[in-house]
Amino acid sequence: MARKQARARSSGRWLPWLGLALLAVPPAIAPGGCPSACYCVATPELVQCRYERLEEPPKELPVTVHNLSIAGSNLSTLHGAAFALHPLPDLRLLRLRHDNIQVIEDMALQGLPSLRTLDLSHNPLGSVAAGAFAGAPLLRTLQLNQVLLTTSLEEQLALALHNLSLRRLELTGNSLRALPVTLLPTGLEELDLRNNSLQRLTAAELQVLDAPGLRGLKLNLGANPLSCDCALRPFLAWLRAATSRVPDARSLRCAGPPPLRGATLLRLRPEGLVCTASEGGEPGQLETASYVFFGIVLALIGIVFLMVLYLNRRGIKRWLHNLREACRDQMEGYHYRYEQDADPHRTSAMDTTPGL
Template identity: 80%
Template structure:
């Protein structure tokens, strides 16, 4: 296994920043929990994957990564970095960027041209990043000129389908662990747009209500399967399932009792004998205490 190597910037041309680590080669740079307030400026020009986690990049300023050209950077992870504001052209200088991960950041403002510097961006991850403020309108403007293929919005407590955030050509939409109880007919019609016909929708861990309001969604699932798309799977939990589980547990318990019936009978017999001996002891002591001869003998001195 290859171990992370910490290389100071002056060690060699294109070396790792002092606050980061190069894993195996300078093409993979990780800056974790170094409390950076801005992206490192001495990144190697050949870096392909850059991960900055646990820092304090509260404002992702214009051309934040343009101090040194990074023409080969394809994956940028900025998780848990307290990013609140993304300014216009914040990704300027990243022409090859394809995957951007902004998960676990309390986003408050996203400029309309925030992602304009990354024309090849195909995957955007915003898991647990939309909890601090409603940003659907701002994100819709920021995504309008992108050709996204995958959008992740898991864990954002969304109560409705973010139809405004679905650009044409989107292939995968991850809405797991939100607060969706149902999908209305209007929301489902938005998924029928020509540019979203092949969309793969993930809705795991949402509290979907099993009532009549869910009928349009079930109809949409059947229609999608009939068109030749991937059939949807709707996972539900009911009291019938738990009842079956409890019944199986009861059957197993009865089988254990049946297989150990002789031992249980012997144990009950021993318990009964022990109780009988104990009661006979109490009865004997009671008779001794109630004997009048014993009482008179104890009460007469000198005998």
């Protein structure tokens, strides 16, 4: 009985402190916070909805949310009123990865006036309306990694990005074979083209990069199958002069031809790249001219050497004769010393000499 009373007294002492501690902890979910399909991390300012088969963005979101992530859903069509009925005035980051988004309608981002970063990566985009991003005037970063970018989709995106002031555009993993010139708005600062199918940048594409509105643009070109043939000369010369504009320039390597496979791009010289008929440069001219010139030089060197030998045949003959006589005298000296050392009479006389 005494023990039970002691335990009750000790627990009574801790109850006030426990109540104060619980009051000091902020609630993880605000009133009317995260919807049932999502969960909030730490505060309602960060909402993540993962692999819940949503067909539209959740409506019961905290008004104060800053970052919203919806992954693994089936949004398919991002309707024009997707966020307009329940606006999120403080939302800055919206990630919609792996959501099977195929269509983005006009004003799909209406109700997100503070949005700065939009991630639409890993979605099979097929149709993007011209006013798809009109509801987000502050959008600065757009991520379109692995969205199966086709020619028609590129044209649609060009219209949709026309009135935006993008600063960063990500297009990794889209199998691009050329610079997406139409998707480069004036004032763009970063363009990520890693893991595509670029073999080179042509002279015309380099002129676009040197246009007044894109001179500060930085490119990321890693993991592209660059072909180090003579058609790469304009890009290699540009790269050596503007290395600071390509942050991963020192890691770029040649994917072909076989003799240069794996070679560091910046260690090559533009004049050292050889043209062949199959490499898209000046078909066979430089290669043929190089071999012909090399053969002519070797022939001239051989002719000069033979002429020198012919004109100095007497001197060479005299030099050979003198060399032979000198070798003969040397051998005779060695032979004489060997005979003197081998004579037994001379050896015994030296042994009987007084004082030895």
